[in-house]
Amino acid sequence: MEGGDATRARRATVRLCSICNQRKAALKRPKTLEQICRECFYVVFEDEIHRTIVDNHLFKPGERVAIGASGGKDSTVLAYVLSELNRRHNYGLDLFLLSVDEGITGYRDDSLETVKRNEIQYGLPLKIVSYKTLYGWTMDEIVKAIGLKNNCTFCGVFRRQALDRGAAVMKADKLVTGHNADDMAETILLNILRGDIARLGRCTLITTGEDGPIPRCKPFKYTYEKEIIYTYAYFKKLDYFSTECIYSPNAYRGFAREFIKDLERIRPRAILDIIRSGENFRISSSTKMPEQGTCERCGYISSQKLCKACVLLDGLNRGLPKQGIGRTKGLNKSKDEENKNSSFHSKPCGTLDI
Ligand code: SF4
Numbered sequence: 001m002e003g004g005d006a007t008r009a010r011r012a013t014v015r016l017c018s019i020c021n022q023r024k025a026a027l028k029r030p031k032t033l034e035q036i037c038r039e040c041f042y043v044v045f046e047d048e049i050h051r052t053i054v055d056n057h058l059f060k061p062g063e064r065v066a067i068g069a070s071g072g073k074d075s076t077v078l079a080y081v082l083s084e085l086n087r088r089h090n091y092g093l094d095l096f097l098l099s100v101d102e103g104i105t106g107y108r109d110d111s112l113e114t115v116k117r118n119e120i121q122y123g124l125p126l127k128i129v130s131y132k133t134l135y136g137w138t139m140d141e142i143v144k145a146i147g148l149k150n151n152c153t154f155c156g157v158f159r160r161q162a163l164d165r166g167a168a169v170m171k172a173d174k175l176v177t178g179h180n181a182d183d184m185a186e187t188i189l190l191n192i193l194r195g196d197i198a199r200l201g202r203c204t205l206i207t208t209g210e211d212g213p214i215p216r217c218k219p220f221k222y223t224y225e226k227e228i229i230y231t232y233a234y235f236k237k238l239d240y241f242s243t244e245c246i247y248s249p250n251a252y253r254g255f256a257r258e259f260i261k262d263l264e265r266i267r268p269r270a271i272l273d274i275i276r277s278g279e280n281f282r283i284s285s286s287t288k289m290p291e292q293g294t295c296e297r298c299g300y301i302s303s304q305k306l307c308k309a310c311v312l313l314d315g316l317n318r319g320l321p322k323q324g325i326g327r328t329k330g331l332n333k334s335k336d337e338e339n340k341n342s343s344f345h346s347k348p349c350g351t352l353d354i
Contacts, residue, residue, distance in 0.1 A: 019044070026235075030226050030268040038235050045232055049219055050085050056206050058217045059174065061092035066172040066214075068163055069097040069118065069126070071111030073229045074178030076118060076240035078220060081232075082176065083122050096170065100162045101130040102155055103138020104245060111241040121239060129166035131158055135313055143247055146321040151247045153325060154316075157308045161300055167214045179218045182225040182264075185271045186256050188278035193256070197287055204278040211292070212301050224271060 015025045017037035025035035029044075036044070052058075059065065067082060069075045079097060086093045099115045102108050112128065119126040132138050135158060143151050167175045184204065191200040202208055207217045220228065233240060263270040283289070294300065295307035302308070308324065315323030 027231055030224050041231060045227060046081060046085065049081055049223060050089060052222055053219055058207065058219060059091055059093055063173040064094040064171060066096060066098040066167040066170060066175045068175060068177040069099050069115045071114035071241040073233050073240045073242065074180055076238050077228050077233050078178040079118055079122055079124060080238055083124060095124055097124050097126040098163060098166045099128045100159050101128050103131050103140055105140055107243065107246050114239060114241040117239055127166055127170050129162050134162055134165060137316060145316060148247060150325045152249060154312055157312055161309045164214055172214055175214050175216045177216060177218055178220055180220040180223050180225045180228055181271050181275060182260060184221055185260050185274040188274055189256050190253060197283055198289055200281060201283050204275060
């Protein structure tokens with residue numbers, strides 16, 4: 001067969017990348033269904049995140065940015081991509097890794113070893129804050145006291161504050177987390193199902209807490225989980241930890257997650273469409289929203305006299321661990337706080353709260 005014919009025959013059997021039209025396609029993008037090669041995938045994946053950062057004005061030059069790092073796939077890819085983009089596009093950011101040690105033997109101690117390796121691999125300094133130091137309790141001790149029913153409520157509330165406190169100690173201007181498009185869609189759905197208007201209003205924002213000391217950003221807001229884990233992290237052979245938390249419940253959020261995955265299988269754009277729908281919800285001006293103040297005891301942001309962490313901690317220290325779970329009596333009484341006490345607060349996970 002002549003050289004030209006051989007090339008044509010080969011192209012007829014091998015599907016070529018729809019971007020470069022040169023290399024063999026290695027994957028089909030779930031968002032666009034394009035079949036592309038690895039090299040073009042790296043370019044479009046990183047460019048999309050760069051565009052999200054630039055279009056949403058996530059950072060200013062010179063800012064000190066804490067990357068919430070659990071050692072899991074999303075935060076590992078975030079740390080890697082953000083440090084690459086920071087170099088490539090001269091963002092001028094001072095990046096560091098911030099991890100929370102919840103004190104979960106056989107889970108967090110192992111995943112923190114991954115973060116410690118990432119510290120060296122990506123050249124990013126690491127700060128670890130622990131529940132034991134901040135609250136006097138590890139999650140192992142909390143689970144011993146309360147059992148496995150509401151453990152994630154404690155863990156989610158404590159983690160949120162621990163990250164803020166760690167970021168404040170390290171004088172960070174911003175905190176970034178690895179929440180991806182699937183997490184966003186799932187949270188929107190959960191907030192609709194539970195009728196949590198206050199959270200529904202803010203859960204679609206790419207940056208939250210701008211009125212507080214340390215705003216939080218989600219550069220992966222439009223990035224599909226599949227592309228983060230099964231493609232980018234896998235092709236790049238990134239070092240991440242994938243074991244599930246030993247206290248992970250199979251709760252309400254798990255069903256929402258499965259529902260989103262089913263929708264994605266039928267129509268991959270469903271994830272982005274749920275996010276768009278969430279972004280376009282408008283809260284009626286007659287809806288009463290909670291007023292933000294500060295906790296009387298610790299000074300953390302709170303819409304009640306005491307913040308949620310102080311209420312939970314108070315219960316633990318007084319041997320009444322159920323205090324603050326379900327209906328709150330005596331300390332904080334509003335309906336809003338009762339809603340917040342529900343156990344499907346956050347991704348039950350190793351990843352970080354939205
Ligand atoms: Fe904490 Fe997540 Fe484990 Fe629940 S599943 S105990 S929130 S690390």
